[in-house]
Amino acid sequence: MKRFIEDIFPVKEVSEHSVREKNIRHGHISTLHIWWARRPLAASRATAYAVLIPSCSTDEEKEEKRKFIVELSKWENSLKSDVIEKARKDILNLYGRPPRILDCFAGGGSIPLEALRLGCEAHAVEYNPVAVLILKCTLEYPQKYGKRLVEDVSRWGNWVLERAKEEIGKFYPSEILETNDLELEGRKRKEELKTVGYIWARTIPCQNPACGAEIPLMRQFWLAKKEKKRVSLYPYVEGKEVKFKIVGDGYEEMPEGFDPSKGTVKGAIATCPACGFVSDASTVRRLFQQGKA
Ligand SMILES: [Zn+2]
Known part of the structure; x- marks a missing residue:
C-alpha cells in the first residue's frame, strides 16, 4: 500500500x-x-x-x-x-x-x-x-x-509545596510596597512583592591594598533587555561595599553613561567597581585556585 x-x-x-x-x-x-x-x-x-x-x-x-x-x-x-x-x-x-x-x-x-x-x-x-x-x-x-489523577497531582503537588515553604520559605521573604494610588484618593495601595529568585555571583577581594572591596564577578548587569522593557542591576559603592539597585523601565532611571552590558569581569580580568583597580587574569585565576573566590 x-x-x-x-x-x-x-x-x-x-x-x-x-x-x-x-x-x-x-x-x-x-x-x-x-x-x-x-x-x-x-x-x-x-x-x-x-x-x-x-x-x-x-x-x-x-x-x-x-x-x-x-x-x-x-x-x-x-x-x-x-x-x-x-x-x-x-x-x-x-x-x-x-x-x-x-x-x-x-x-x-x-x-x-x-x-x-x-x-x-x-x-x-x-x-x-x-x-x-x-x-x-x-x-x-x-x-x-482518569480524573482521580488530577486531584492526586494537585493534592500531592501542594503537599510538596507546603513542605518546601516550611523548609526554605524564609529565604524568599515578601516585601510590602506602599504606593499612592490616585484611584484610591490618597489612600495607599499595598502590593506584596514576593522574592522569586536570586542572582548570585562569585566574588574576589580587590587586589588594591588600599581598597580590599569584595568584587562581585559579573559579566553583565541586564535583568531584562527587550525593546519595551530594559531593566538592569546598577552597582554602587557605599563605604567599601558594593551594593546593587534596580534601574530602568518601571524603576529608577538608568544613570547616564551606565552600560549594563559591561560587567566587572571579562576574560578573567576583573575591575573593581569601588576603586577601578584592575586584577589581571592570572591573579584572578590564582585567587580561584586558592579558594579565595
Ligand atoms: Zn577596589
Whole structure:
C-alpha cells in the first residue's frame, strides 16, 4: 500500500501550526515537564495520520485529504470530536482494529500521544529514565487513573509545596510596597512583592591594598533587555561595599553613561567597581585556585 505521506504532505501549513503551538501553555504536555526535543503535537498528529492512511487515486481526493490533514494538525482541533473522530474512523476502517505504533525513541512523548489520540495502540520505548517518567505521566497514568489523577497531582503537588515553604520559605521573604494610588484618593495601595529568585555571583577581594572591596564577578548587569522593557542591576559603592539597585523601565532611571552590558569581569580580568583597580587574569585565576573566590 502506498501511503499518503509518500505522495504529498502539507509541510508548510503543518509547520505553521507547529510554530503556533509553542505559545500554548494551557493543556499542552510541554507544561507537564520540559523535554528538550519534544516534537510539536501538530506535526506528530499529521504525520501519524498521513503514514497510516493510503494514497488517493485522484487529484481531487488528494487535495481534500491534504486539507483535512491541515485541519487535523490545528491545536484547536486537538479535542474537537468530529475532526478527531473522522481521523479515527479512517484508520480503524482500514485496519479493522487499532494499529500498533511503536516509537522506539519516544522522548517527550508527542508521537505516541498523537497515535493514541488517533485511536492507535501506542508503544513507547526510551532509554533516559526522565523521559520514561514523562512518558508514563503522559501516556499511561491518565488512562489508568482518569480524573482521580488530577486531584492526586494537585493534592500531592501542594503537599510538596507546603513542605518546601516550611523548609526554605524564609529565604524568599515578601516585601510590602506602599504606593499612592490616585484611584484610591490618597489612600495607599499595598502590593506584596514576593522574592522569586536570586542572582548570585562569585566574588574576589580587590587586589588594591588600599581598597580590599569584595568584587562581585559579573559579566553583565541586564535583568531584562527587550525593546519595551530594559531593566538592569546598577552597582554602587557605599563605604567599601558594593551594593546593587534596580534601574530602568518601571524603576529608577538608568544613570547616564551606565552600560549594563559591561560587567566587572571579562576574560578573567576583573575591575573593581569601588576603586577601578584592575586584577589581571592570572591573579584572578590564582585567587580561584586558592579558594579565595
Ligand atoms: Zn577596589
